[in-house]
Amino acid sequence: MSRTRLGFSLLLLAALGWSDDEHGSEDSSHPKKKGPGHGPWSYADVAQWASMFPDCGGQMQSPINIDTSSTSVSLELQPVELAGYRLDPREQLRLENNGHTVVLELPSSLTIASGYPQEYRASQLHLHWGSPEGPGSEHTVDGRRYDGELHVVYYNPSYQSIKEAMRQPGGLAVLAAFLQVGPEDNEHYQPLLEQLPEVQEKGKKTTVDGFDIKGLLPTSLSRYYRYSGSLTTPPCYQTVNWTVFNQTVLLSQKQISLLETTLQGDHEELLQNNFRPTQSLHGRKVLASFQAALSPRQAPIPDGGAPPVTPAPDGNTESPDGAPGAGAGCVPCADAEQQLGFSLRTADVLAGLFGVLFAVTALALLIYVHKQRSQNQRLSPQAQGHLHGSHHRQEPGIDAVLVPGPGL
């Protein structure tokens, strides 16, 4: 019975576990001028970023490791809602290899309508990835690094432009989603990935026909982490309200490999491992829109280490528009595992309840049979003989009554 009570407690905790708040962002401009706050940079010299860009040495830097056992559930964190993401194919979007990543510019008509205290407007999206030797997400969850990470960058329209907003507290928001190898191609990423060869060299640009940008994000936008941080590239402005989704996005191994081995950075070298090491929290709180602490802890994976094979299609079989949720993956894998764990606990509770119901039904029948026998003993010998003869026929009758019991 204590197990049943534990199950009910977990049910209650899960029911309470979700919320909303606000988040951060990231930038695409990289000053070329010399001197503090300017100059070229690369992922090979991250330790020198702070000497050229003072904010990179600040105490609210990104990315971070999300320790799920230290997150705080915030009941104010509402599901993220997006508006205007299904773009007409006639709309041309600029795609560029800027030497650090591939950037897809987005119309400002794409907005975050809910999930933050104010509206944010889109500016661009880009990706971070690793190499065939190791994963390359920027954020990590309980020490685990994922294969890649999508960043959709937004700005607060209270400011004139993203260049102004990125210098103001709360000026930017970034929606981040982990990319993970799954069993099949993710068709939503094809419009972007098939253009990569067109921007192979640093500085190359092309255009992409408008498509459903929302398809690049997880199908579930209600479970996420939120914290205040920075751009993960110089100038590292600490003005980003970050949202890191719990559900991952699945791409095929072929698609991830294309990302890892197509683009070039400086000196025509392959652009790989374009992620910044995780930064100290310095006392910052990471909020969760759900009861993340219920997630099973995952074994930490050293940076650059091979990711465990976790083909974990989640339970979301449909996207909000009713289309099949192709490519929707398990979350920072805690999600699917958590959901699985929760389902198992729920099954335990239900099994306990049915067990009790069965026992009560059986007891009632025993009492009934006992009373019937007592009545029979008070009848005439003839009647007793008749009933005795029919006793065995009563057995199936009891079974017939018992059968529906457990089915209740």
Ligand SMILES: [Zn+2]
């Ligand atoms: Zn980024």
